[in-house]
Amino acid sequence: MGGKSAMCDFMVIASGRSARQVSAIAEHLIEMLKPLLPATPPAEGLTQGDWVLVDGGDVVIHVFRPEVRAFYRLERMWGMDTPDLLAMEMAPEMPPVAQYDAAEDE
DSSP states (O other), rough: TTTTTOSEEEEEEEEESSSSHHHHHHHHHHHEEEEEEEEOOOOSSSSTOEEEEOOSSSEEEEEHHHHHHHHHHHHHHHOOOOOOOOHHSSSOOOOOOOOOGGGGGG
16 A cells, blocks of 8 residues: 555455355454554444454455445555456355465475
């Protein structure tokens, strides 16, 4: 976000498949950020679960349901490449991505 906004240095945009999953992702992020910040990070939209914004200070995290993300298209508003979200929703299930373990590189 450098040069585009003074409100944060980084913006993370993610999607969950349902309102419950969006809220769960955001709640997990809040728990993970608590030890790193002086106070519990504020969040908006947790009860609805359509679009949750978590304010992590220098990092702002948006978690959307796919339809809401496709409607608002924040990536486009900020001049970033926008994935074809509707095509992603209709695509067959992708296999899980392997976790990267830095210890394996040693």
